[in-house]
Every structure is written in C-alpha cells, then in structure tokens.
Amino acid sequence: MDEQSVATLTLGNFKAEIFSTNIPGEFKVVYRDGSGKQMEEAPLTGISTYKQREPEILDRLRQLSEGARPESTPDLGDSGEY
Numbered sequence: 001m002d003e004q005s006v007a008t009l010t011l012g013n014f015k016a017e018i019f020s021t022n023i024p025g026e027f028k029v030v031y032r033d034g035s036g037k038q039m040e041e042a043p044l045t046g047i048s049t050y051k052q053r054e055p056e057i058l059d060r061l062r063q064l065s066e067g068a069r070p071e072s073t074p075d076l077g078d079s080g081e082y
Contacts, residue, residue: 003028006050009057014065016057018050029057031064040070 013034027044
C-alpha cells in the first residue's frame, strides 16, 4: 500500500504522524513516544481529510502522553475461520 505523509501533530515530545493511503477517504495515524518508538497505529476511514478528525487525534495523543496504555494492533496475519 502506498502511503504519503500528510502531517505530523506534536504534543511535547510525542508525535502523531498522519499518512494518506492510496484508498480515497482513508488515512493512517502512527503515534510515537518521545524516543520515536511507535506506540500505536490507527486507521481513519470514511473522511475526505484528516483535519475532520484532528481533534480526536490530538486527544488520543494527549492521552498517550499522559500514560494511557496503547491499544493493541490486531494480528492482521491471522485470517481466522472462513
């Protein structure tokens, strides 16, 4: 999947990097701690621009900077039962 960086939001040393995917209306947010380590990755779908969800992104960034537990990323390699 081709992704293009469209923005980086910061709060102290924490960052939320926003990427546009090759699917219209779909973005990806990667949250990083002060050392640059990825803490969480979250999809944004069904929107025309990430700015529509910017308040939510900043709120989650604040939560993570204040010690909230990162949400686990589902194992996308497991196809499960058919």
